[in-house]
Amino acid sequence: MQTLTEIKLPEIRTELPGPKAKEYLEKDSRLISPSYTRSYPLIAKRGFGAMIEDVDGNVFLDFNAGVAVAALGHAHPEIAxxxxxxxxxxxxxxxxxxxxxxxxxxxxxxxxxxxxxxxxxxxxxxxxxxxxxxxxxxxxxxxxxxxxxxxxxxxxxxxxxxxxxxxxxxxxxxxxxxxxxxxxxxxxxxxxxxxxxxxxxxxxxxxxxxxxxxxxxxxxxxxxxxxxxxxxxxxxxxxxxxxxxxxxxxxxxxxxxxxxxxxxxxxxxxxxxxxxxxxxxxxxxxxxxxxxxxxxxxxxxxxxxxxxxxxxxxxxxxxxxxxxxxxxxxxxxxxxIEILEGGLIDHCAAAGEYMLDLLMESRKKHDCIVDVRGLGL
The missing domain is CATH 3.40.640.10 (Type I PLP-dependent aspartate aminotransferase-like (Major domain))
Incomplete structure (x- = not known):
């Protein structure tokens, strides 16, 4: 079995959602509170870094990070x-x-x-x-x-x-x-x-x-x-x-x-x-x-x-x-905290500045972009 670090993204192996995911979605609709605001029908199986694999073997880049919880990515080995x-x-x-x-x-x-x-x-x-x-x-x-x-x-x-x-x-x-x-x-x-x-x-x-x-x-x-x-x-x-x-x-x-x-x-x-x-x-x-x-x-x-x-x-x-x-x-x-203080906060500042610069340039070319804003990532 490939590790998540060996997979080239995206790795979509089934229709979305896949057959196993559909089974869980049906159970969820009957058993779990409908008050949760789900943004996508993803049934996660495992994660590593910024990647998530679903129950059907499809692999995604995770731009949600567990609503800002997984700041260091999923399954960070030192935290584990x-x-x-x-x-x-x-x-x-x-x-x-x-x-x-x-x-x-x-x-x-x-x-x-x-x-x-x-x-x-x-x-x-x-x-x-x-x-x-x-x-x-x-x-x-x-x-x-x-x-x-x-x-x-x-x-x-x-x-x-x-x-x-x-x-x-x-x-x-x-x-x-x-x-x-x-x-x-x-x-x-x-x-x-x-x-x-x-x-x-x-x-x-x-x-x-x-x-x-x-x-x-x-x-x-x-x-x-x-x-x-x-x-x-x-x-x-x-x-x-x-x-x-x-x-x-x-x-x-x-x-x-x-x-x-x-x-x-x-x-x-x-x-x-x-x-x-x-x-x-x-x-x-x-x-x-x-x-x-x-x-x-x-x-x-x-x-x-x-x-x-x-x-x-x-x-x-x-x-x-x-x-x-x-x-x-x-x-x-x-x-x-130890990992963050090891240089990641400075990296976050630099990466955020780089991304804002690129987005600012894109804004100049596209009238539909009204505003570009942010601090760090």
Whole structure:
């Protein structure tokens, strides 16, 4: 049998979907929740790097990467090795009951590589939505406030708390009202498609800030009642939108002036994807809370909420997760960070710049291309 590294892509051996895939698709239609948004009828059998083989032996290039989870590709041998080694020791000891060094080892590393030279704490969950739920609870608990500001086009999860923040597709909210949290959505600082009129010389970022201060604070959300502003440094599901350079600096200023917590969602944009470890690093801003997931677990479920130390001074039992910070996921995360720091982040920046240059040239030749945007890959 050929290995995936020996196959020249694409390798299409059957009609698509193939006969075995059709059998699984029929079972799936009867047995699995229809709420999943499948983009293609691919029934995966195995993967290696950027390739996926389906159950009928067809091989594809994977441009999805498990929705930004498989940042280092499928079945990375070094990650597989540490997962196997840890599984032989123990696969689970709940961090809610006992201690194990894996959790503190990863916490020390994350505290070291995240922006801000101040004391920090870490809470472990299993997903991006869980990471954001912990951030919202920490914001309410530490401020005593219960209102939030988020952005149109945002995606932060589909649990009840995070769904209140998410504003990218109506289908994600349909049938699930009323929303659990008091959230006001404002325009994101999209340099290409921006709905607010600007004064002469006014940047998109400063216009959003003026809208928050002159409209939202005066009509909808008293600043003294606002617990947090939640933002993706680069919007993901909202269109992979890179905001104007001053946008996050303006949000930081507003939060500092009113005692509001700045929560940055790096679930999709973090872990080197933009050419820096965190997308927020491009903008010179130190957030109060960072939410991480997806690529951090090396393919395994892991969510992390990292906060300023004073924002996580809650009482014992206030928040916890049975599986959060699972030792197998943590060793995969440690290895993922090690590999990224070995030169892949710089490579991501260079490759992204190269691709943007080519796309910019293509835009000059084709009027149908309205915009080319992105950071890294």
């Amino acid at each position: 090795e540490v997962i196997h080694r840890q599984a032989l020791e123990f696969t689970h000891i709940s961090g809610t009951d006992y201690y194990y060094p894996h959790q503190t080892d990863l916490a020390e590393k994350l505290i070291d590589i995240t922006p801000g030279d101040f004391e920090k704490r870490v809470h472990y969950g299993n997903s991006g939505a869980e990471a954001m739920e912990a951030a919202l609870k920490a914001a309410i608990y530490s401020t005593g406030r219960d209102k939030f500001i988020a952005f149109r086009g945002a995606f932060h999860g589909r649990t009840f708390g995070t769904l209140s923040l998410t504003a990218s597709r109506a289908s994600q909210r349909r049938g699930f009202g009323p929303q659990a949290l008091d959230v006001t959505h404002v325009p994101f600082a999209n340099p290409i498609r921006f709905p607010l009129e600007r004064r002469q010389g006014e940047t998109v970022g400063s216009r959003v800030a003026r809208y928050i201060e002159e409209t939202i604070f005066r009509t909808t959300v008293p600043p003294e009642d606002c617990a947090a502003i939640i933002v993706e440094p680069v919007q993901g599901e909202g269109g992979y939108v890179v905001p104007s350079p001053d946008f996050l600096l303006e949000l930081r200023r507003i939060c500092d002036e009113h005692g509001i917590i700045l929560i940055v969602d790096e679930v999709q944009s973090g872990m080197g994807r933009t050419g820096k470890m965190w997308a927020i690093d491009h903008f010179g801003v130190e957030p109060d809370i960072i939410c991480m997931a997806k690529a951090i677990g090396g393919g395994l479920p892991l969510g992390v909420t990292l906060t300023r130390e004073e924002l996580m001074r809650w009482h014992v039992g206030a928040h916890a997760s049975t599986f959060g910070g699972n030792p197998v996921a943590i060793v995969a995360a440690m290895k993922t």
